[in-house]
Amino acid sequence: MSRPASRILIVDDEEIVRQSLADWLEKEGYAAETAPDGVTALSMLAHGEWDLVLVDLKMPGMDGLQVLDAARQARPALAVVMITAYATVETAVKAIKLGAADYIVKPFDPEELSVLVRRLLEQQAIVHENAVLRKALRREFQFHDIVSHSPAMQRALDLARSAAQTCSTLLILGESGTGKEVLARAVHAESPRSRAPFVAVSCAALPDTLLESELFGHERGAFTGANARRKGTFEAADAGTLFLDEIGDISPKLQLDLLRVLEERRFCRVGGTERVDVDVRIIAATNRDLRKAVAAQQFREDLFYRLNVIPITLPPLRDRREDIPLLVETLVERLSLELKRPLDGLSREALARLMAYPFPGNIRELRNILERAAVTAPGPIIQAVDLSLPQTDAGSDGTLESVEKQHIIHVLEQTGGNISQAARVLDIDRVTLYNKIRKYHLREPAAS
16 A cells, blocks of 8 residues: 555636646646635635645635635645746745745646646655654654543643643653653743753663762762763753653662752762752652652652652553554654655554553553564555564463563563663663563573
């Protein structure tokens, strides 16, 4: 199945012009539809997706310039070409000022029209592709990028939107892969601090000593290899937002250091005595139950209350299965652009398989599954066999821990026991993977 043809709307009060244009464009492989007047055209534009509009300048009632103006106000990115028999400089200038992509003069050469249409559609595709890729590379997210029909997710998003307008500390709770960093970035993007930096740190990815230097920076000579002063992420995020992921995994010493910074809004670099003042909004995230960690004396109670000003809990994907088709559609569109290959979606059987899968890795795992399928699928429709879903039923009692254990076993088998490679596939750090191997009493590979 090929990618759907570009849709072109032809607006002209002369039936013979409309039909001849439509016939020619359809021969060229486009999907062409017609409208006899401006009112009909605007109605069609409001109720459908169009790639290009050809509009006659002189029409009774609403003329072409009025159609152009209304269409561009409704859809600023829409490409509109004016058709005119009155090729005056004034008309052309007015049309271009109102946002026309170009204009053609009656009687026109069909070959010339084909070149113009092809050029404009290619430009539209490049602009759209660049916008998506820039967002993917810069990892910018806003609330409208987070797709969901789930009531539980909507409640979380509503709270996050309200919190975005404040500078209060947020604590985002949820399992790995539920989109905690995506939500944090959306909060920052729609906050008064949006023009300042957003800096993310994974607290579980670094050993204690390196994490201290990563957060607070260090002075020259503070330790072996510290050949120059280095600013930490607190300074890098000054006036902006610092996202502390997996905050529940930091050591007692760093818990105390972080508490002092939150209370005083100042700190010293490692190996230094100079006080550094910062204005940073903290958004922390964890997949641990911090209340239990506090009760077990594994996490400072005073730090927990400092972080838990506005708690937001993200539901796991298995509790928002109604979102899977929507997420699949969005992710496949992004993957098609990122991988530069045509993807028209999933077969019904493939989607049914995803709907039945428990997703211990949540949205992150869904994306990984779809990306792998997008690379290996022979055609533009991803089939069930392309998904390579882990077999989670054998040896599983249906609980999340059992499913996660089976999934880790499956990935370790696929990677030949290579810890680094398995961690990349699972999209977790090596320390987390080692912890899970010990948790589930799996045989640790001899080499990684």
